[in-house]
Amino acid sequence: MRLKSGIYSAILASIVLVFVFSQTDAQEKFKLKPGAKGKVCITCHADFQEKLKSLYVHTPVKTGDCTGCHSPHASSHGKLLAADPNRICFKCHSKILPDSAVSSHKVVSEGNCVKCHDPHATNNRFVLLKPGNDLCFGCHKSLGDSISKVKFKHSPVQKGCTVCHNPHASARGPHLLKEEAKTLCLQCHKTDKGSFASRHMGYPVAKGRCTTCHAPHGSDAGGLLYANVHKPVANKQCSQCHEAPTSSNPFATKKAGYELCKGCHSAMVNDTFNKNRIHWPVVSNKGCSSCHNPHASPEKGLLKAPMLGLCGNCHADTIARQQKSQTKHPPISEGNCTACHSPHSSDNAFILNQASVIDLCGTCHDWQKHSTHPIGEKLRDPRNKNLFVQCLSCHRSHGTENKNFIYFAQIGEMCTQCHAQYKR
Amino acid sequence: MKTRIITGIMVTVLLLPALVFGAATAKLRHVVSIYLDAKEGMINLPQGVAARGTLVVVADSANGRLLKYTFQEGILKGGDEIRVTEVSYPEQVAISSKNEIFVLDGKQRRIARIGAEGSFKGFVKAEGVPGTSDFMPMSFRLDNADNLYILDIFSARVLVLDPAGKYLKSADFPEQYGFISDVEVDFRGTVFLLDSVKSTVYSLARDAKEFTALTRSLKDDMNFAVNMAVDAKGFLYIGDQNGGGVVIIGPDGSYQGRQLGFGWKEGLLRYPAQMAFNEKEDFFIADRNNNRIQIFSLIK
Numbered sequence: 001m002r003l004k005s006g007i008y009s010a011i012l013a014s015i016v017l018v019f020v021f022s023q024t025d026a027q028e029k030f031k032l033k034p035g036a037k038g039k040v041c042i043t044c045h046a047d048f049q050e051k052l053k054s055l056y057v058h059t060p061v062k063t064g065d066c067t068g069c070h071s072p073h074a075s076s077h078g079k080l081l082a083a084d085p086n087r088i089c090f091k092c093h094s095k096i097l098p099d100s101a102v103s104s105h106k107v108v109s110e111g112n113c114v115k116c117h118d119p120h121a122t123n124n125r126f127v128l129l130k131p132g133n134d135l136c137f138g139c140h141k142s143l144g145d146s147i148s149k150v151k152f153k154h155s156p157v158q159k160g161c162t163v164c165h166n167p168h169a170s171a172r173g174p175h176l177l178k179e180e181a182k183t184l185c186l187q188c189h190k191t192d193k194g195s196f197a198s199r200h201m202g203y204p205v206a207k208g209r210c211t212t213c214h215a216p217h218g219s220d221a222g223g224l225l226y227a228n229v230h231k232p233v234a235n236k237q238c239s240q241c242h243e244a245p246t247s248s249n250p251f252a253t254k255k256a257g258y259e260l261c262k263g264c265h266s267a268m269v270n271d272t273f274n275k276n277r278i279h280w281p282v283v284s285n286k287g288c289s290s291c292h293n294p295h296a297s298p299e300k301g302l303l304k305a306p307m308l309g310l311c312g313n314c315h316a317d318t319i320a321r322q323q324k325s326q327t328k329h330p331p332i333s334e335g336n337c338t339a340c341h342s343p344h345s346s347d348n349a350f351i352l353n354q355a356s357v358i359d360l361c362g363t364c365h366d367w368q369k370h371s372t373h374p375i376g377e378k379l380r381d382p383r384n385k386n387l388f389v390q391c392l393s394c395h396r397s398h399g400t401e402n403k404n405f406i407y408f409a410q411i412g413e414m415c416t417q418c419h420a421q422y423k424r
Numbered sequence: 425m426k427t428r429i430i431t432g433i434m435v436t437v438l439l440l441p442a443l444v445f446g447a448a449t450a451k452l453r454h455v456v457s458i459y460l461d462a463k464e465g466m467i468n469l470p471q472g473v474a475a476r477g478t479l480v481v482v483a484d485s486a487n488g489r490l491l492k493y494t495f496q497e498g499i500l501k502g503g504d505e506i507r508v509t510e511v512s513y514p515e516q517v518a519i520s521s522k523n524e525i526f527v528l529d530g531k532q533r534r535i536a537r538i539g540a541e542g543s544f545k546g547f548v549k550a551e552g553v554p555g556t557s558d559f560m561p562m563s564f565r566l567d568n569a570d571n572l573y574i575l576d577i578f579s580a581r582v583l584v585l586d587p588a589g590k591y592l593k594s595a596d597f598p599e600q601y602g603f604i605s606d607v608e609v610d611f612r613g614t615v616f617l618l619d620s621v622k623s624t625v626y627s628l629a630r631d632a633k634e635f636t637a638l639t640r641s642l643k644d645d646m647n648f649a650v651n652m653a654v655d656a657k658g659f660l661y662i663g664d665q666n667g668g669g670v671v672i673i674g675p676d677g678s679y680q681g682r683q684l685g686f687g688w689k690e691g692l693l694r695y696p697a698q699m700a701f702n703e704k705e706d707f708f709i710a711d712r713n714n715n716r717i718q719i720f721s722l723i724k
Contacts, residue, residue, distance in 0.1 A: 257578055276485075276513040276531045281603065283533065283560045285580040314603055314621045317647035317666055349469055349486075349695075349713065383688035386459045386466050386715035393688075417688070 030072060038064015041072075054121035061120045068092075069119065086111030089119075097169045103176050104169035107139075115139075116167070136161045143217065150218035156188070157217050164216070185210045199223070201238045202245035213295040226296035233295050241294065257287030261294075268344075275345035281314075282344055291343070308335030318398050325399025331364075332398055340397070361391045382418040389418075450659065450672055451723045452683045452707060454691040455498050458482060458717040461491050462503035466715060472527070473710045473717050475702035476519035482717055483514035483527060483698070483710070490514055490527060490538070495706065495719060508544040511536045516698050518566045520587070526572070528561055535561055535574070548572065550583060552591040559583055563606045563651075573615060575607040582607055582615055582628075598626050598635040610654045618652050618662065625652070625660060625673060638677040645679060646671050653699040653707070655722065663696040663709065670696070670709075688714060 032040060041064075042048055052061070060068035071082045081088055089111065090096070097104055107115045116135055117127050124131045130138065137144025147157060156163040164184055165176040173180050179187075190196065191206040210216075213233065214224045221227060225234075232240045239245070241260055243252045253260050262269040272282060281290035288294070291310060292302045304310055312319035322332045331339035340360060342353045354360040358376065362369040369375075374389065381387040391397075394414060399405045408414040416423040460466060461484070472483025480493040480500075490506040506525070515530035523540040526548070535548040550557045560578030567573065570587040576594075580601075584592040595615065597604055602621025609615050613630035616638065623642040626635040642649070647667035654660050658675035668686025670693075673679060684693050694713035701707055707720040 274531075278530065278533070280562050280577060280605075283562075284577045284603070315648065316621075381688065384714055384716070386468075387688065 030067065038066075041066045048120070051121050055123045056125060056127050057121040058119055058127050084111075085114075089113045098171040101169040101171055103174050105167060105176055108168045133157075133161050136167075147217050150215075151220045152222065152224055153218045154216060154224060181211050181216070182206070182209055185216075201236055203238055203242070203250055204245070208251070212293065215298065226298045228298070228300060228302055229296045230294055230302055257285055258282060259287070261288045272344040275342075276347045277349070277351055278345040279343055279351055306335050307337050308332075311337045321396075322399045324401055325405055326401065326403045327399065327405055329397060329399060329405065357390050357392055361397075365391075382420075450680065450683075452670065452720040453723050455706070455719045455721050456495075456500050457690055457711075457719065458491075458493065458500065458503070459715070460503060461505055463505075467491065467717070468715055469712055470710045470715070470717055471515045471530075471697040471712055472517040473698050473708045474517040474519045474525075474700050475706065475708050476521075476523070477703065479519055479523060480702075480708065480717075481517045481519055481525050483517045485514055485530070485712075488512050488514070490517065490525065492542075495702075498721075500719070506538065506542040508536070508538060508542075510544045510547075511538075516563060518564065520566055520570045521568070522570075526564070526566065528564060533560055533562075535564055535572070548574075548585070549589050550574075550585055550591060551589050553583065553594070554591070555579075557591075562604075565607055565609050567609045567613065568611065573607050573609050575604065575617075577604065580604075582617070595628050595633070595635060598637070601626070605650045606652050608652050608654050608660070610658050611656060612658070614658070616652065616654065616660060618649060620648055620650055623649060625662070625677070627677075639673055639679070640677075642671060642673075642679070645682060651696065651698050653701055655701050655705055655707075656703070661699055661707070663693075663699050665695050665697070668693040668696070670699070690718065693718070 051057075060066070066072070067082070069082055069088060070080045072080070075081055077083065077085055079085075083091065097108060107113075113119075116129060118129055119127070121127060122129060128135055133144070137147075147153070161167075164178060166178055167176070170176045170178060172178065173184065177184055186206060189210075213226065213229075215221075215226050216224070219225060219227065221229060232238065241253055243250055243254065255263070258269060272278065282288065284290060291304060293304050294302070297303060299306060305313075308319060319332070322329065331337070337343070338353075340352055342351050346352060348355050352360055354363075358369060368391075373394070375391065375393075377388045379389040381389050381393055387393070394407070395405050396407060397405065400407055402409050406414050408417075412422075458467065458480075465487075467482065467484045468486035470482055471485040472481075474481045475495065478494045478496045480495045482491040482493070484491050488507070488511075490511075491502075492504050492506060493500055493502040495501075511527055511529045511532075513529055513531040514527045516528040518526045520526065524545070525538040525540075527536050527538060528534075529536055537545040537548060539545050550559060553559075556579065558578070559574055559576035561574045562577045563575040565573045571592060572583075572585045572587075572589075574583040574585065576583045580597040581594045582597075583594045586592055597617065601617075602619050602624075604617050605620040606618040607615065608618075615628040615635075617626040617628075617635055619626065623646060624637055625639045625642075627638040628635045642662075646662065646664035646669065648665050649662045649671070650665045651663040652660055659680065660673040662671045662673060663669075664671055664682075668684070670683045671679070672681050672683065684691065686692060686694065688694065692714075693709065693711050695711075697710040697712040699707065699709045705722045707722055709718045709720070711718050
């Protein structure tokens with residue numbers, strides 16, 4: 001009995017001592033007058049009195065530990081912060097980013113905590129700047145806009161983004177998802193129910209990835225399917241392409257690669273094959289699904305992703321060249337690769353959709369076909385007798401590090417490539 | 425004695441860079457370029473070139489024909505046309521030990537066999553392949569025994585056939601590949617694959633079962649590589665199509681350097697396609713968008 005009360009006394013004494021020491025730490029460090037801690041700053045920063053009445057107050061503010069974050073005399077950082085503003089929060093919140101994060105929120109990894117949180121106090125939980133989804137949609141505006149407009153809303157989205165996403169980082173899922181997408185979906189959607197099976201034509205879709213077909217944030221299409229649905233999927237004709245749901249490998253396709261798609265799209269496939277130069281992924285083992293989602297997609301033509309990202313998956317160097325370019329070429333910067341290229345096949349180099357580069361460029365730059373430096377088949381390129389002067393003689397269509405995507409930093413350097421007599 | 429020691433030190437100092445960087449100093453010296461056929465017709469977007477002995481064959485792709493030249497002691501002659509109706513868009517070529525020409529038709533995606541005299545002998549067919557005998561050749565090579573190494577992108581494998589088309593072996597592409605664009609085979613029978621998306625070369629030793637990465641990612645060293653050629657010592661020459669250059673890789677996968685650059689003048693490249701060596705280590709590049717074949721000698 002005596003031992004037990006002794007333990008309690010020791011714990012109590014420790015707590016009191018920790019409190020006293022923490023109070024005296026700042027007082028001693030800055031030689032504050034007794035009792036000044038937590039009060040002396042407020043004497044000047046009087047507006048803080050009002051702030052402190054907020055529903056949620058950051059702990060150091062609540063305990064009057066202003067020096068937890070600020071240096072009262074001088075600092076190398078703005079707002080007299082005691083450390084780099086992008087690192088200071090991690091002094092206390094060091095575990096906010098898991099070591100093995102599968103995904104992390106860019107603002108967090110960059111230390112831009114104040115984009116979401118007020119460091120002092122607000123009326124929102126977790127001292128957030130805004131309540132609920134409004135905060136997220138401040139940055140993810142287009143997503144917010146589309147969610148507000150869609151006909152069919154996914155109820156967890158209405159409840160809040162944090163139902164599915166971890167706002168800081170996720171150790172288990174991509175896109176800050178709390179779990180891998182499939183696991184997350186199955187927490188609410190019970191796949192053993194009869195209606196679930198019948199809606200999916202008896203296919204064991206629980207083994208697949210729901211977001212292949214479904215828009216997790218909402219959609220105008222029933223069943224939260226993406227806006228563009230492949231006809232056999234819309235018509236629930238899964239077995240048109242896949243083995244029977246009762247077979248040992250129900251997701252296996254009946255034919256491989258483009259041969260499967262040719263069954264319906266024979267005219268397009270024949271047209272593709274009738275050109276000199278094929279875009280080789282079309283005839284790879286992945287076939288059409290190299291670029292297309294065979295089930296549903298938010299993109300036109302059932303593309304797997306917006307064109308810039310999709311084409312950039314393989315042609316990263318080309319996209320990077322445009323990003324570095326001083327002058328942007330709108331078809332590329334806007335992600336409209338098919339403005340110039342035929343993505344399946346073509347008779348022309350670079351699978352361009354016109355034989356003549358001059359004609360192709362002229363579709364947008366019409367006046368430069370006739371009011372420009374002499375170009376055309378009659379004008380040989382002095383650098384190479386097998387070439388004639390055309391747009392690409394001076395410009396690189398995906399951009400260069402120079403203005404107007406010319407090949408040389410100095411325009412004179414470019415001109416004297418051919419007009420060598422003027423070279424100095 | 426003192427003089428000898430000083431001389432010895434000086435010789436060592438002078439030779440040291442050559443000894444240390446010897447392997448990295450392989451340089452390409454431009455010898456001559458092919459612009460025209462025998463009738464002074466211009467070649468147009470040539471994508472293929474092969475050389476064996478003194479014979480050089482060019483795939484004059486956009487003109488839908490092959491051209492035959494001889495190249496000896498730096499002298500280029502010929503340019504006679506071979507046109508067969510069965511082949512409409514030649515993209516790659518190879519020459520067998522019997523001077524037969526193998527040509528990949530990009531439009532039909534089939535490999536045609538053309539006799540030394542220029543007549544069409546038929547398309548390559550595979551026999552006895554486990555599973556499907558159909559294949560989709562994106563590239564191919566011949567080894568010293570005239571065996572065919574076909575990059576079959578439809579089945580994601582390299583298919584090896586004997587000169588008669590009989591199946592010898594196959595090897596699947598490595599796991600996690602990006603997009604395989606070219607195949608090559610060296611004098612030891614080692615097979616190489618070029619991954620354009622991951623900028624990596626994989627290799628398969630003669631008796632190995634699986635491809636493994638030979639190089640690190642070469643993304644920092646090249647833009648978008650589509651073709652490669654191997655020399656007699658096992659050095660790989662990788663054509664950086666979008667960057668206009670040639671990256672040299674040692675037999676151990678080590679980066680040896682980069683040669684040439686992007687441009688129009690001789691010695692520069694615009695979107696190089698097939699590359700090939702002959703036995704004398706003359707190096708041929710189908711300089712596609714410069715409408716020419718460039719011939720280089722190798723200086724090591």
